[in-house]
Amino acid sequence: MSAQREMKEKKPWHTPLTIIITVIGVIAIVALVTVAVLQNRPVPQKYKYGIVLDAGSSHTALYIYEWPAEKDNNTGRVEQKHSCKVKGKGISSYAAEPEKAGTSLIDCMREAELQVPTKRHRETPLYLGATAGMRLLKIEDSAASDKVFQAVEQTLQRSPFYYQGARILTGQEEGAFGWVTVNYLDDRLKQGLETTGALDLGGASTQISFVSRNYDISESPSNSVTFRLYGNDYNLYTHSFLCYGKDQVLKKALAHQTQSGPTKVQDPCFHPGYSVKRDYASLYDSPCVSDMKPKGAPSEFTHIGEGNFSQCQEVVKSLFNFTACTYSRCSFDGVFQPPLQGPFGAFSAYYFVMNFLNLTDTSFPLETVKKNLANYCATPWNELKQRHLGRVKEKYLAEYCFSGTYILTLLTEGYNFTKEKFSDIKFIKEIKGSDAGWTLGYMLNLTNMIPAEAPDSPPLPHAGYVSIVTVIAILLFILLILCLRSIWPRCSKQQQIV
Ligand SMILES: Nc1nc2c(ncn2[C@@H]2O[C@H](COP(=O)(O)OP(=O)(O)OP(=O)(O)O)[C@@H](O)[C@H]2O)c(=O)[nH]1
Numbered sequence: 001m002s003a004q005r006e007m008k009e010k011k012p013w014h015t016p017l018t019i020i021i022t023v024i025g026v027i028a029i030v031a032l033v034t035v036a037v038l039q040n041r042p043v044p045q046k047y048k049y050g051i052v053l054d055a056g057s058s059h060t061a062l063y064i065y066e067w068p069a070e071k072d073n074n075t076g077r078v079e080q081k082h083s084c085k086v087k088g089k090g091i092s093s094y095a096a097e098p099e100k101a102g103t104s105l106i107d108c109m110r111e112a113e114l115q116v117p118t119k120r121h122r123e124t125p126l127y128l129g130a131t132a133g134m135r136l137l138k139i140e141d142s143a144a145s146d147k148v149f150q151a152v153e154q155t156l157q158r159s160p161f162y163y164q165g166a167r168i169l170t171g172q173e174e175g176a177f178g179w180v181t182v183n184y185l186d187d188r189l190k191q192g193l194e195t196t197g198a199l200d201l202g203g204a205s206t207q208i209s210f211v212s213r214n215y216d217i218s219e220s221p222s223n224s225v226t227f228r229l230y231g232n233d234y235n236l237y238t239h240s241f242l243c244y245g246k247d248q249v250l251k252k253a254l255a256h257q258t259q260s261g262p263t264k265v266q267d268p269c270f271h272p273g274y275s276v277k278r279d280y281a282s283l284y285d286s287p288c289v290s291d292m293k294p295k296g297a298p299s300e301f302t303h304i305g306e307g308n309f310s311q312c313q314e315v316v317k318s319l320f321n322f323t324a325c326t327y328s329r330c331s332f333d334g335v336f337q338p339p340l341q342g343p344f345g346a347f348s349a350y351y352f353v354m355n356f357l358n359l360t361d362t363s364f365p366l367e368t369v370k371k372n373l374a375n376y377c378a379t380p381w382n383e384l385k386q387r388h389l390g391r392v393k394e395k396y397l398a399e400y401c402f403s404g405t406y407i408l409t410l411l412t413e414g415y416n417f418t419k420e421k422f423s424d425i426k427f428i429k430e431i432k433g434s435d436a437g438w439t440l441g442y443m444l445n446l447t448n449m450i451p452a453e454a455p456d457s458p459p460l461p462h463a464g465y466v467s468i469v470t471v472i473a474i475l476l477f478i479l480l481i482l483c484l485r486s487i488w489p490r491c492s493k494q495q496q497i498v
């Protein structure tokens with residue numbers, strides 16, 4: 001009997017009660033961890049979608065955005081799922097046959113129907129925003145602009161999506177939403193980091209938007225937009241220059257060189273050996289140049305290239321007015337601009353052009369960039385065609401020298417990016433797979449997806465929470481075992497004595 005008791009005291013571990021407690025302990029811990037994991041496991045993702053059509057002056061593009069259904073308010077979660085380039089020109093080019101503006105969108109709308117799951121169609125908001133091309137058409141022929149919108153609306157209303165309207169964005173909205181897009185995608189807003197300025201170069205207008213500390217917004221209220229995003233206040237400076245998109249500036253440069261109504265124009269911004277017949281009527285067909293049309297000009301002129309970068313720069317410079325300024329400081333054409341500040345992202349045509357010219361690396365000195373561009377401009381047209389035609393559209397190829405010169409002039413002389421500041425610019429196409437442009441910012445704003453105040457977030461991420469629960473459970477279990485091992489003999493002894 002005493003030997004048996006001694007055995008039990010030495011190995012209390014093997015008593016049925018200990019085994020039962022251990023099994024219950026293990027089951028409890030497994031259950032606790034399982035519940036913690038299941039409760040906090042990210043449920044299979046359901047997505048929401050939003051569609052924005054960017055009706056630009058040169059073309060229309062459709063963007064589909066996607067975000068996890070339960071996390072509307074979290075930053076950095078909306079991503080571009082798909083984009084579709086509408087075939088043909090921008091909707092403003094259909095002024096004479098407005099119904100075609102509507103039908104031009106059909107193919108991309110079909111693509112969108114396939115991209116967004118059918119059961120989400122009815123709840124997916126669909127917006128169309130038009131920019132400088134439609135602004136110019138509205139100035140030129142307001143009735144034609146209305147007809148284009150009617151045609152576009154007809155197509156969009158027929159789609160299965162939740163159509164929210166088509167309208168012309170103001171230049172201020174276009175600039176500000178481009179800035180929101182860039183900073184949202186870079187996760188700068190929620191974290192309250194220094195923001196990135198946005199430079200957008202379109203076909204008909206160009207936008208500059210940045211936050212400049214300590215500048216007096218009351219000096220030019222029309223250039224300021226204030227935001228409260230995730231608990232941070234932003235005073236944004238923004239300006240949109242109508243007629244300073246690269247297509248309209250090219251018209252202005254050619255208009256400047258054809259003021260005497262010549263039949264031949266020697267253009268330093270085009271390559272040696274380039275020679276194309278152009279007609280006066282289509283050169284002067286936009287409100288940006290219509291009042292410059294020379295009287296008694298012939299019907300056409302021959303556009304001849306000379307390939308001289310510095311002369312081209314002089315032509316381009318002459319298109320800006322650097323003298324008129326009623327503010328403390330101006331960029332050009334009497335427009336207020338506070339001191340440049342912070343890094344900048346330059347997208348759209350800034351990227352297309354500088355990428356083709358291999359000039360996106362701004363760590364090179366500005367002088368080197370200019371020298372490379374000068375070499376490129378001097379390259380004979382035939383040589384370039386041999387090198388690139390087939391892969392690059394002839395119209396784009398012919399214009400890169402002019403466009404590159406315009407970009408450098410606009411940045412350095414227009415906005416005053418000095419040789420030190422030039423390296424603050426990054427030429428970008430997209431950020432984390434989403435295109436840089438105003439469309440994402442526009443949708444985030446209209447769907448109220450960026451809150452004014454910072455949302456409360458759980459103190460621990462899911463993985464951290466599960467790990468801590470598991471560690472605590474294991475520690476408790478070990479403690480229980482240790483307790484059992486040290487106390488049990490005494491307990492059982494006491495039981496026996498009793
Ligand atoms: N080289 C090159 N140019 C392009 C490309 N796509 C567009 N462009 C040109 O770049 C310029 C700007 O294009 P976008 O940014 O789409 O301009 P947009 O939105 O139509 O015009 P806005 O209404 O003024 O904003 C236009 O002159 C286009 O013809 C491209 O892939 N390569």
Ligand SMILES: [Ca+2]
Binds near residue numbers: 056057
């Ligand atoms: Ca644009």
